[in-house]
Amino acid sequence: MVLKNKLLNLQIVPFFILSFPVFVDLLNGFMQGADSEGDSMVGLLYRGGVLLFSLPFLKHYKYNRLLYSIIAVGGIVLSFHIILGGFTRNDFTQFVKIIYGFFLLSILLGHRNFKDKEVVCDCAIFYGLFAALSLIICKVLGVGYASYIEGTFGLRGFFIATNDVGLTMLMMNALALYRFLDTGQWRYFVFSITISAGCALVGSMACYMGTVMLYVAYILASIIAKRRAPQKNKSDRVRIGFTVVVILLLGAYAVTTIINIIMEDSYLSSKYEDVGATLAENGGRASLINAGEQFIGARPFLENIVGSGDKFLLGVSTIGGYGSQQAKGVESDFWDLYGCYGIILVILIYWLPVKALFRSLRLLLKRREQVYYWTLVLTLIFLGHAFYGGHAFTSPLSASYYVITIYLLDEDMQARRREVKHSVTENKLNKQ
Numbered sequence: 365m366v367l368k369n370k371l372l373n374l375q376i377v378p379f380f381i382l383s384f385p386v387f388v389d390l391l392n393g394f395m396q397g398a399d400s401e402g403d404s405m406v407g408l409l410y411r412g413g414v415l416l417f418s419l420p421f422l423k424h425y426k427y428n429r430l431l432y433s434i435i436a437v438g439g440i441v442l443s444f445h446i447i448l449g450g451f452t453r454n455d456f457t458q459f460v461k462i463i464y465g466f467f468l469l470s471i472l473l474g475h476r477n478f479k480d481k482e483v484v485c486d487c488a489i490f491y492g493l494f495a496a497l498s499l500i501i502c503k504v505l506g507v508g509y510a511s512y513i514e515g516t517f518g519l520r521g522f523f524i525a526t527n528d529v530g531l532t533m534l535m536m537n538a539l540a541l542y543r544f545l546d547t548g549q550w551r552y553f554v555f556s557i558t559i560s561a562g563c564a565l566v567g568s569m570a571c572y573m574g575t576v577m578l579y580v581a582y583i584l585a586s587i588i589a590k591r592r593a594p595q596k597n598k599s600d601r602v603r604i605g606f607t608v609v610v611i612l613l614l615g616a617y618a619v620t621t622i623i624n625i626i627m628e629d630s631y632l633s634s635k636y637e638d639v640g641a642t643l644a645e646n647g648g649r650a651s652l653i654n655a656g657e658q659f660i661g662a663r664p665f666l667e668n669i670v671g672s673g674d675k676f677l678l679g680v681s682t683i684g685g686y687g688s689q690q691a692k693g694v695e696s697d698f699w700d701l702y703g704c705y706g707i708i709l710v711i712l713i714y715w716l717p718v719k720a721l722f723r724s725l726r727l728l729l730k731r732r733e734q735v736y737y738w739t740l741v742l743t744l745i746f747l748g749h750a751f752y753g754g755h756a757f758t759s760p761l762s763a764s765y766y767v768i769t770i771y772l773l774d775e776d777m778q779a780r781r782r783e784v785k786h787s788v789t790e791n792k793l794n795k796q
Contacts, residue, residue, distance in 0.1 A: 375487070377477040381414065381468065382487035382765075386494040389529070389761070393509075393522040411464060411760060418467040421474030426774065427716065431466045434712045438463070441670045441705050448666075450673025454691065455704070458758065462701075462713060465763030472771040481775050485543055488768050492536025493555050495529055496562025498522070503565055511567045517625045518567025527755040530566050531762045533559050534574040534749075535742055539768065541582045542738035544607075545589070548600070553607055557614065564618055570753045572622065574745060579611050581741050589728070589737040649695055649752075655683035656694040656703055669706045676703035695754035713757055717743055720769055735776055742769045 392407040422428055438459050445451035472478050502508035502521040511518030511526050520526040537559040544552035560578075563571035586604040659679035663672055672679070674691055680703070681692035693700045701710045724740035727733070746766045750756035757763060 375477075375483055377475060378483050378487040379490075381471060382484070382768075383490040383494070385410065385761070385764075386491045386498070389495075389524070390498060390522045393520075393524040396524055414471070415464065415467050418470050421470040422467075424474060425470040426473055427466065427469065430712065430715065431463070431470075434463055434466065434709065437709050437712060438705070441709055442673075444666075444670040445673035448670075448672070448675075450671070450675035450704075452674045455673045459705070461760040462758060462763070464760035465767045466716075468764045469767040469770055472767065473774060478771070479775075481772065482543075484768065484771065485539055488765060489536050489540050489543070489552070489555055491765065492533045492540070492559045492562075495523070495533055496559045499562045499565045500558075519565045525755070525759065525761065526566060526568070527570070527753055528759040528761040530563060530568055530571045530574075531745070531749045531753070531755060531759070532765045533563050534571065534578065534745055535762075535765055535768075537563070537575065537578055538581070538738060538742050538745060541578065541585070542734060545582070545585055545604075546734045548603060557610075560614075560618075564622065570749060574749070576615070578741070578745075579615065582611070583608055585734065585737050585741075589732055589734045649754075652680060652684055652692070652694045653696060653699055655680045656699045658683050660703060667706070668702075669708060671702070671704045671706035671709070673704055676700075693754070693758075696752070697750035697754050697757045700754065700758060716770060717747060717766070720773060721747065723773060724769075735772055739769045739772055742766065 388406055388410045395406065422431070425431065442451060442456060442459065445455055472484065478484050499508075499519055499521045503519055508519055508521040509523075511520045520529070523529045537556050540552045540556040540559065543549070544556065560575050563575050586608075656676070659672075659676060660668070677691035677693050677700075678688065680694055681690040682688045684692060686692045694703065698710065698714075701713060720739060721743045724736050724743060728736040728740055743766075746756050746762070746769075749762075755762055756766070
C-alpha cells in the first residue's frame with residue numbers, strides 16, 4: 365500500500381498533465397475527421413480543465429508578473445481590435461492558446477508531484493513516444509490521415525495539427541537524449557529511436573532536418589558536456605561509441621529510403637525539389653511573409669503597437685492570392701504574433717524563451733553540464749521552428765512541452781540552493 369501510494373503521488377498528476385494529452389489529441393482528431401469537419405470538444409474540455417487546475421498555483425507562481433502583464437496587455441489589445449474592427453472569436457481563442465503554456469508551467473513549478481525531475485521528464489517523453497508509436501501502428505495497419513495529399517508519402521495518423529505534433533516529438537526526442545546521456549539508461553535511447561521513426565513517417569522537412577540536427581547535437585554533447593553524477597569513463601565511451609555507430613547505420617538507411625520515396629512521389633519530389641531554396645525562403649513561406657510585410661507596411665502605426673487581429677490574417681490571404689474570405693496566417697510565429705497582436709505582446713511572449721536561451725548558454729560555458737546543453741538545444745529547436753515553420757508560440761501543444769525547459773532550469777537552480785544550504789548547515793554542525 366505504501367509503494368502504491370508513493371507511485372500514485374509521484375506519477376498520476378504528471379501523467380495526466382504531460383502524457384495523457386496524446387490520447388486526447390488522437391481522440392480529438394479521430395472525431396473531427398481528416399478534414400477537421402467533425403464536431404469534437406475533447407481537446408477544448410481537457411485543456412480548459414488544465415487551465416482551471418492551474419489557478420491555485422498562480423498565487424506563488426514565479427512568473428506570475430509576466431503572465432499577468434501578458435493578460436493585461438492582451439486585454440487592451442483585444443479591446444482595440446473590437447474598436448478597429450479586427451476582433452473575432454478566433455482572435456480571442458488564439459490568444460488563450462498562446463498563453464496556455466504559461467499556465468501549465470505554474471503547475472510544473474507549484475504542484476508537489478512535480479518535484480521529481482525524473483518523473484516529469486519521463487511523463488513528457490511518453491507524449492513523444494506514444495505519438496510516434498501511434499504513427500507507426502497507423503502505417504502498419506494502413507489507417508489514418510495523410511500529411512499532405514492522399515496517396516502520397518507522409519502520415520499524420522489521427523492527429524489534426526501535424527506541425528505541432530512534429531515539433532513536440534522533436535523536443536521530446538531531445539529530452540530523451542538528454543536523459544540517456546545523463547543517466548546511461550538504455551530505455552531512453554530506445555525511446556529516441558522510436559520517436560525518430562515517428563518523425564520520419566510524418567514526411568515534413570522540419571522533422572527530417574530536426575532529427576538530423578538532434579543526433580549531431582547528441583554527438584557533440586558527448587564531447588563537450590558532462591553529467592553532474594560521477595561517471596565511469598570507460599563504460600561511457602563504449603556506450604556513446606556504440607550508439608553513434610547505431611545512429612550512423614540507421615541514419616544511412618533512413619536517408620536512402622527517404623530519398624527513394626521522395627524521388628518516386630510526384631508531390632514530394634516537387635515539394636523538395638530545391639531544399640536549399642526552401643530553407644533560404646524561410647521554410648517555403650517567403651510569399652506569405654512578403655504578403656504579411658505588405659499588409660503591415662500599409663496599416664496605421666497604431667496597429668503596429670496593438671496588432672490588427674484577424675484583419676491581418678484576412679489581409680495576408682488576400683494579398684497572397686488565397687481569397688479574401690480565408691484567414692491565412694504567415695505560419696512564422698513572429699510575423700503572425702506581430703501582425704495580429706502588435707510588438708509589445710511579441711516582446712512579452714518571447715521574453716521567457718529568449719531569457720532561457722542566454723541563461724542556458726551562460727551556464728553551459730561556465731559548468732559544461734548536460735542539463736544546460738540540452739535546455740539550449742531545446743530552446744533553439746523551439747525558436748527555430750517558430751521562425752521556419754510556426755506552430756511553436758502559437759500552439760498550446762508545442763508551447764506546453766517547451767516550458768519543461770524552463771522547469772528544468774528552475775529545478776536545477778533550486779537543487780543547487782538546497783545543496784548550498786545543506787553544506788552550510790553541515791559546516792555549522794561540524795564547527796560545533
